[in-house]
Amino acid sequence: MDAETVDLLVIGGGMAGLSAAARVAAEGGTVVLVEKAERTGGSARFAGFVWTAPTFEEMRRVNPDGDPDLAAALVDGFDDGVAWIRSLGVECRPPVPVLGFGRGHQVDTNHYLDACERLLRDRGQEVLTATWTRALLTENGRVTGADCLLPDGSARRIEATWTLLATGGFQGDPELRAAHVHPQAADIALRANPHSRGDGLALGRTAGAAFGGKDAGFYGHLMPAGVSLADPARFVDLALYYSEHALLFDTTGERFVDETLGDHLSTMALLERPEARGLLVADARVHREWISASYVAGIPGVDKFQLCHRAGARAAVADSLEDFASMPEEWGYPGAVIRDRIEEYNAAAGTNDTLTPGRRHDRLPLDEPPFYVVEAAPAITFAFGGLLIDSAGHVLSDATKSPVPGLLAAGADAGGLYRRAYAGGLAPALVFGLAAARTALTETPAAVVG
Template sequence: MGADAVDLLVIGGGMAGLSAAARVAAEGGSVVLVEKAERTGGSARFAGFVWSAPTVEELRRVNPDGEPELAAALIDGFAEGVEWIRSLGVECRPPVPVLGFGRGHQVDTNHYLDTCERLIRDRGQEVLTGTWTRTLLTEDGRVTGAECLLPDGSPRRIEAAWTLLATGGFQGDPRLRAEHLHPQAEHVGLRANPHSRGDGLALGRAAGGAFGKKDAGFYGHLMPAGVSLADPARFVDLALYYSEHALLFDTTGERFVDETVGDHLTTMALLERPGARGLLVADARVHREWISASYVEGIPGVDKFQLCHRAGARSAVADSLADFESMPEEWGFPGATIRDRIEEFNATVGAGGTTEPGRLLDSRPLDEPPFYVIETAPAVTFTFGGLLIDAGAHVVPAEGRGTIPGLLAAGADAGGLYRRAYAGGLAPALVFGLAAARTALTGTRPAALGR
């Protein structure tokens, strides 16, 4: 490794990568950030809340199969991450409840991402967009940088004491979705940027990194089936967050999940049902209290049913449960069966009984007409499976113990934190991005490397 090697090479310019690179630059370190897309930011540009569980105990409760070390690192680093955002002059609003158990801050994410990039450039460090990383460089078992292809196709070798993989996961690759999520995931919608196609995962595994956890799942939302998600503005507008207060049926006309566990978990369950399609049914009370109301404090409410209807979703308003028997055959759902199941549900919860599947939270009857019906399908935002890391963002090897020298991962390229559970996406990217920066600034440098 030459004396002109940088402290940190960041591959991927989303929340994790920009946070790491900006922190290193702010502390006087040398850094190069490489982004495949023409613009930095990735899927973080479509998000607006930095949040997680308030305590390690709460995170372990909702995410019992995640790595305890990573859970503790996330909670321990959250406050520092928020202060880092504020130190850059980016507004981070007072904390509010999120998803019933979490707590977090609304952030102008685009302002934060652009500020990080500007800081990197202002400190004389490089940001290379439209640049693809072809392979990692190694020397005596240590990752020492990468060989990249610049926009004009010319190669560039970048040597670094530490290399951070932060390319955003593999949700943009249909083949990888089918392999690691579910065969039906090949054809599901993508509510994220299309550039995160497993580049970091491939680079890290080629360097000997471990992949995990098995069957980790993904974060996503129920979206209206058959509606194009090409416009990122639809990612939030059409997300059917209210599903936890409605009833969800598969193509056999049966409920198959406790909807109240949360839309993000229901989405994973629907992916595994026949055709990965469902029918979401709400009544007038749910429409009034949830469909057209604010989902998170500080975010104005909109009538999502009307938005979906105008977007061309298969939807209907039924004046009574009897109308379900007339459901069009081409919809592919047994309307009479769904009517019967709703009536059975109402009778059971009205009598104080327990339904199957049960409902942990909202168990009120769905009996106030009219009824709002939308055909729905799962859509993926980012994947949970990734390169296994420790609390310092070091990549763990597939064979042997310890970590892979010189190699870090953060954001959706890092696995182990969540398994079929979720407690925020921006927060882990921020916290472990900053952890990677800390490692790069304080970690042991190879003897052959000069400043």
């Protein structure tokens, strides 16, 4: 038992949680950080870019249905977040374009996460790993800390002025994915750490928190269908980013999305198609210019098709469009229909004819053989639904939409920022983690009335 009340209890040691905890410790506050896994870092250890939209106007253009206050806070807080990373001695490389509209910095996220943890320990603050949070402590409607279970099986009550939920979301739980993302999401691949299984969501809901983002969607990428993602190195190596320049067909042989708007958007769209799988078709030009090229400036390019083939994906090279008509029956696609649709697309691509679905950006035909075919499936990194927060990180009450006293959330535990759109994952975790730290350092939780 520890009777001392700390300024901030952080539940979850990923990008958001470590950022918040380290910032509070750096400013002289007291912190305990609790992490369920054996090691801190979460899914942020698999990422390498901190980026978002460069202006509020651009954010609203790409994410028109998200919370505008959260969008403004993210854009406004981004530069301060980058400055905070650099203040810890971590390199942020010069800004580069991301996804055609964003701006961001390549960062050694492992260096950053380890620097945050080292700062905490150097300032005498506690980092408890392999520790499970059993329940939030409440008093008259105010969250006052949490009961935790230590690795040796003993209980630990941690009292805190503020408690931050930053457990990384619920994407690791198939039932929660089915309930809050899409019924077919129960069976899709996980492109993230396996420990984020909705702990923060469950804890917040017991305190009366609002869940936001019905049909909000998720962030993920198209990956080769049927290929194991147990090795995190495959999260980037096998991601089919080049889909923005290819054609994507569902099991009926039809296109169903404007692929050029972003691989992450095509991923959401494919989840809702029959069997949540499709064929991604590219030609020799796309292979040369995109499949083998760098996705983001500064990252060396690799031949994604060859990587998928070696990983055991359903992949093939067709010497001509006529070869599609003899597609193996066990694949389950009408090859002749796909051939016809490619020919129709090519006939319209170089003209002013209307394409259905449209192609806002790359309208070049796919007519240079050979043709590269990979069966693709959606994989999830995190869901956009979560506990509703305001721009200061306060968790909002389901009953009143006012802050739940003493409770904060950040990272993938927080919802409302995005709705079927995406402008960065590490950046919101960083910015709202730092916002939560500022709240913990400067505010006293409101008293509960009644």
